[in-house]
Amino acid sequence: MQTPARTITPESSVVEAATRLRDEGIGSLVVERDGECVGIVTESDIVAVTAEEGDTRKLTVGDVMATALVTVGPDAPIETAVERLRTHGIKKLPVVEDGELVGIVTTTDISRYVPHITRPKLSTESHPERRRFTRPDTLYEDDDWEFDSYGVADGIDVGDHVRFSKTLSESDVERFAEISGDTNRLHLDDGFAEGSRFGRRIVHGTLVSGIISAALARLPGLTIYLSQELSYRGPVDIGDRVTAHCEVVEQLKADRFRLSTAVDDGDGETVVEGEAVVISDPIPDSA
Known part of the structure; x- marks a missing residue:
């Protein structure tokens, strides 16, 4: 896994999220509220938003994030991570231990194994x-x-x-x-x-x-x-x-x-x- 995972709040603007994804060279931000993982926002989410009509600059991360968050524990076998990525059709998997975000693993990370x-x-x-x-x-x-x-x-x-x-x-x-x-x-x-x-x-x-x-x-x-x-x-x-x-x-x-x-x-x-x-x-x- 990559650690630490980059995070953002649901109240942050979509523009801020897009800027961070670009400037930090990352593909996703885990959304946290009061230390709890509540969602994830990815490059694909940002692209989808910018393609919509209207003033999308007023949107927040909470408006566009995926809330059906799929996670994995740091001690889980790699097979478990692979199965969850495939089953849910996702590319990013936050790693959570005892309710705390400790990292993130992606399809690119997993591909080596x-x-x-x-x-x-x-x-x-x-x-x-x-x-x-x-x-x-x-x-x-x-x-x-x-x-x-x-x-x-x-x-x-x-x-x-x-x-x-x-x-x-x-x-x-x-x-x-x-x-x-x-x-x-x-x-x-x-x-x-x-x-x-x-x-x-x-x-x-x-x-x-x-x-x-x-x-x-x-x-x-x-x-x-x-x-x-x-x-x-x-x-x-x-x-x-x-x-x-x-x-x-x-x-x-x-x-x-x-x-x-x-x-x-x-x-x-x-x-x-x-x-x-x-x-x-x-x-x-x-x-």
Whole structure:
């Protein structure tokens, strides 16, 4: 969680709230009255107000705040926070302990941990409102590849998720070395690799993380990378079968989304994790 959480009173003006959100670079203010949390006002609330007709500058925070406040305790499992964010369709979750506001947790904060939480639940039962896509918009598939992709429409939406698996073979490593120019002997020379900290040859880290791109290609619609943050947590042996997991955790703009991303090795251990930002476009008419 982020601490301390920024607060405002219900009697404060909407203009003051908007100014603080802008100047402090935050997305929400928890509304307190006499030390008690009574609501929350977000950037979306401010935008909705400014779009209304009339003199909105006379409105107070109490006029526009969300009063059905959903909170979580600081000792609650992350799974609990994720479930409440999803169930209530919100992005900000005040953290309250013994009636006192102690912090706030957002979908962005949670996204760093979501891969560890959601991967065991990637099934139609966990998202019954989403349908499984069996014909991705890829040019071809291979018998060794496996994927599951769940979404709600032609584009992507928060909660959509995908899983893609393939074996990283000796041939894959050799071809990647030639195509990329990364001919580090750690990946290609058994004798050299035996003297390394790993004691054997391993797959290129970039080749492993590239499986995330393969997974994103199997989300509904046309997915275009904007950015990818990665953390490499462990090596992958040549011949191991890896699985990439991606889930849409936040909508940033009409066509831009943030995803949690991770890759597991054949033992189910996470070897790469991070988050990506993508554009989701419709499939071209000529496709």
